[in-house]
Amino acid sequence: MNRRREARVGILFALPWILGFGIFLLYPILASLYYSFTNYSILRAPKWIGVSNYQELVGDKVFIQSMGNTLYYLIGAVPLGSVGAIGLAMLLNTKVKGIAFYRTLFYLPSLVPMVALGTLFMWVFNGDYGLLNSVLREMHISPPNWMGDPSWAKWTLIMISTWGCGQAMVIYLAALQDVPVSLYEAAELDGARLWQKTRNVTLPMISPVILFNVLMGMIGALQVFAVPYVMFPGGAPARSTYFFTSYLYDNAFQYQRMGYASAIGWVMFVITLTLTLISLKVSDRHVHYERS
Amino acid sequence: MSPKTIAGLTLTFAAMAGALYIGETSVSRSARQDRVTVVYWEKWTGAEGEEMRKVVDAFNRSQDRIFVQYLSISGVDQKTMLATAGGNPPDVAGIWLDQIYQFSDAGALTDLTQMAKESGLGPDYYIKGYWDPLNYRGGLWALPSTPASIALHVRTDLVPAKYASPETFPKTIEGLDEMNKEVSKISKDGTIELAGFLPSNPGWWNWAWGPYFGGQLIDGDKITVNSPENIRAFEWVAKYAKMFGPKEMQSFQSGFGNFSSPQDPFMSGKVATELNGVWKGGYINVYKPDTKWFAVPFPYPSDRPDLAGHSNLSQDVLTIPRGAKHPKEAFEFMRFVQRQDIMEGLCNGHGKNSPLAQVSEHFFQNHKNKYIRLFDALARSPKSFSPPKIGINQQISNEMTVAFQEVNNGDKTPKQALDDAETRLNALWKTYQEQVLNK
DSSP states (O other), X not given: OOHHHHHHHHHHHHHHHHHHHIIIIIHHHHHHHHHTTEXXXXXXXOEEOTTHHHHHHHTOHHHHHHHHHHHXXXXXXXXXXHHHHHHHHHHTTSOOTTHHHHHHHXXXXXXXXXXXXXXXXXXXXXXXXXXXXXXXXXXXXXXXXXXXXXXXXXXXXXXXXXXXXXXXXXXHHHXXXXXXXXXXXXXXXXXXXXXXXXXXXXXXXXXXXXXXXXXXXXXXXXXXXXXXXXXXXXXXXXXXXXXXXXXXXXIXXXXXXXXXXXXXXXXXXXXXXXXXXXXXXXXXXXXXXXXX | OOHHHHHHXXXXXXXXXXXXXXXXXXXXXOOOSSSEEEEEEESOOHHHHHHHHHHHHHHHHHOSSEEEEEEEOTTHHHHHHHHHHTTOOOSEEEEEGGGXXXXXXXXXXXXXXXXXXXXXXXXXXXXXHHHGGGEETTEEOOEEEEEEEEEEEEEGGXXXXXXXXXXXXXXXXXXXXXXXXXXXXXXXXXXXXXXXXXXXXXXSOGGGHHHHTTOOSEETTEEOTTSHHHHHHHHHHHHHHHHHOHHHHHHHHHTOOOTTSTTSHHHHXXXXXXXXXXXXXXXXXXXXXXXXXXXXXXXXXXXXXXXXXXXXXXXXXXXXXXXXXXXXXXXXHHHHHTSHHHHHHHHHHHTOOOOBSOXXXXXXXXOSSTTXXXXXXXXHOTTXXXXXXXXXXXXXXXXXXXXXHHHHTTSSOHHHHHHHHHHHHHXXXXXXXXHTSOO
């Protein structure tokens, strides 16, 4: 088979994916970019209004508030989730009896659908009869009203985010099992203790995976939607749990402002891209790649 | 290209075309080949959805030309809008009254004026408070399915004997405040044990507090959410927040059970009075029938006796989305729902009052709510009001809820909260006028 023919056949085999990508991803992405410069209410043809939507966003206090809430959530949820996932992975990387069962057990919660999760945690975090506050009261700790108090509502969501750290944990676990035992043996010969081995062997060796998981966690945090939508309708109390995606959703589907919603989506994309690039740049010095 | 490749590709495309055809046939909306199929999307699920299904079944039995295919779905408003945009809407969509203005502005609805006129439906057939809101910018955009009026529900056993009847219950807001002070029980550590009244419970009509004090949310084309009456209403809300304490109130309310359960705060005895809809009587019958209660019109400010007998009205409505395949047949079904016997059966099934001007004695006597005559009278009261007729109704409601929460939490003063809401709504309204109404 000559190279041209080979390429043709290759493209033919890849055609379903290429078509799917073009129709279901590339076209909507480009269309949303176009709509972000228009006034578009779904039922009428989009009308070009230049950068008006973006100008409006700059002075939109609710948008700024939703952006602040999202970044607050990101700063809280990503480190907490990462530390939790690494810690769990380290624990589950030990050789104890029934380890496969424990690994399954800790992974299972991440399979719970987000809407079910939101409903479940409404019972756990209820300020009066919630499970968590009942436990805290038993311990003679005066508990906060997690869902009713604006200063605690975001933290409620941050804590809930750790529920899904099983996904990241599995990836960390795979990375931990790839760390050469010889490195630990060498470290032990040099007299390294547990913390020193963790700091100087484990973390550097799994640093590319940490970077990957942190980036994925960051992107996920910027897109948080289902749990707050279920638990805190309208971003209650007083929009303290109103996120980027909440505002985008409301504009698109409640207010029929698809053009404005598209602009919000693109701002969100730019912020996500910027944070990703900054993270990659900052991580240059700290991530250890075996080949380099 | 070799003959084999050509044959392969031809077969592939033929298979795809076949799949598309079979797929289209299998999901076809024509449920019956012998009748015109009218697709009806309804918002209600559960018991209310079943009551509407009975009406649909009765219609399907009543004639042999049209078959109404009833689908009870969640998020009906958004799905209707998207389906309309996609050119494949249902023939009838059951949405909420306050959405028809935005839908109408977007060109998503069929004007029913002519069809209603031809079938004898007009202002005389309905209670004014329900008919007027259906008309907007020169068109008739919906017909009622089930409406409601709102009143103050009082637990006879939780208020002092002097307040324990509709005749002796305070008529004014000031009287209600006095009753609240007498009835509420707050322990030494600030924990609320019983609330006489809570403006934040159930918290469904935060936009309506201003109108209960004589305010308006819009005046013609102007947003007026920070009018003196609205500020006065929110100052009254703030008074309750101060009396109970925002944190204590949050904690107290977080222990409230669902309104459709015996743990509902009114039924479980955590609040002595509650502003709620006519349907509440039906829920009490189901979940706690031994509850001793009565209903009265919500009190008015003592310096505004002209507001006596006010209530906010709401409606579930039936609409025909633009581009519906069978609008005439759809309207025929909607006309059937408007028949007095059908409408009364449906409204009683939902535990609601009737939107029709003529109401039978049978309806009053057999209704689930023993105070149905009061709710009917409130619906007919010239002082009653509906959500404002404006395309940014949803945003007004959201902003008023945020302002309410800010005041209730003690985060902002009433004036500050409503000024902020006004500023934001003015900007939204300006954009809406430019972009949707082309002004």
